Amino acid sequence: DLWNTVFPTTPLESRVSNQWKLLGFQGSDPATDFRGMGMLGLHMLLFAARHRLDDVRKIMDNKQDYPFAAASINVTHLMFEKLNFKSSIKLEGLY
Numbered sequence: 041d042l043w044n045t046v047f048p049t050t051p052l053e054s055r056v057s058n059q060w061k062l063l064g065f066q067g068s069d070p071a072t073d074f075r076g077m078g079m080l081g082l083h084m085l086l087f088a089a090r091h092r093l094d095d096v097r098k099i100m101d102n103k104q105d106y107p108f109a110a111a112s113i114n115v116t117h118l119m120f121e122k123l124n125f126k127s128s129i130k131l132e133g134l135y
Contacts, residue, residue, distance in 0.1 A: 042082065045089040046096065064100060064108030073110050077120075081113040088112065 043052045046063060053059060056069045065073050074081045088096050100108050 042086050042089060045086065045093065046100075060109075061107070062100070064110055064112075066107060066110050070109070073113055077113050077116050081116055084116050085109060085112055 043059075043063070050059075058068045060068060060070045063070075067073075077084075096108070
């Protein structure tokens with residue numbers, strides 16, 4: 041869903057593909073970037089793509105030093121730290 045939302049006219053070659061780097065993942069397997077935030081990180085990216093797609097594309101076109109997807113997942117993690125959420129919280133309830 042994430043890939044098709046951001047790149048609707050470009051088919052994804054496979055789940056593990058260097059194409060994911062275009063979206064700002066660090067490697068060819070996006071699953072490795074979700075360590076620490078898991079499904080909540082994915083849901084956050086999907087929300088941004090579905091509701092702020094123009095902004096997501098502008099950020100990706102800007103070619104910052106830090107890749108979009110990886111930075112977004114890290115910001116989500118930082119919010120959890122600053123809000124003092126404990127690791128025992130059930131994240132499923134948040135999304």
